[in-house]
Structures are given as C-alpha cells and as structure tokens.
Amino acid sequence: MARLVYQPQSPLNATLAVSKRWATSLGIWGVGAGTAxxxxxxxxxxxxxxxxxxVPVVGSYYEDKTPASDKPF
Known part of the structure; x- marks a missing residue:
C-alpha cells in the first residue's frame, strides 16, 4: 500500500500555483468581454x-465620410 506524505507549501508557492492554473481561463474571458x-x-x-x-486593418471602415455640409450640427 502506498504511503502519502504531507508536504507543506509556502503561501507564495500556493498563490503562484493558483495563478498559473487560472491565468489562461481568465485571459480568454477577458478578451471575450473586451471584444463584446x-x-x-x-x-x-x-x-x-x-x-x-x-485600428490598422479595419480603421478605414469606421471613418466618418459624411461631408460637413450634410451633418446637422
């Protein structure tokens, strides 16, 4: 039968382990929320x-090409 040995972990190592685990998921959700x-x-x-x-590629799509004479204000 295998023996389990408890190995204490410092708070810094525990924080880094949790951060590494959640970084990818939080990054994907952040990009999705920013895009939305x-x-x-x-x-x-x-x-x-x-x-x-x-924005370099799609910037010309959003430019206002309406002449000043056709704007109401």
Missing amino acids: ALFLLSVTPLVKREFLVK
Whole structure:
C-alpha cells in the first residue's frame, strides 16, 4: 500500500500555483468581454473616433465620410 506524505507549501508557492492554473481561463474571458464591450460600444461616436479609427486593418471602415455640409450640427 502506498504511503502519502504531507508536504507543506509556502503561501507564495500556493498563490503562484493558483495563478498559473487560472491565468489562461481568465485571459480568454477577458478578451471575450473586451471584444463584446467594444462591439456594443462601436455605435458611439467617441469609441469610433478615439479607438476604432486607429485600428490598422479595419480603421478605414469606421471613418466618418459624411461631408460637413450634410451633418446637422
């Protein structure tokens, strides 16, 4: 029969072990939440002007090409 031996673990090692275990999952959820928030806020002019226009590949899609004479304000 195998014998189990208790090996104490320092709080720092325990914290690092838990952090390593959850880092990938939390990273994936964070990217998903950020993408969802950006998608939901993409209709606001501030997000379009300050963030989405500056994205290298899709920035031209979000540029406002409406002439100034056609804007009401």
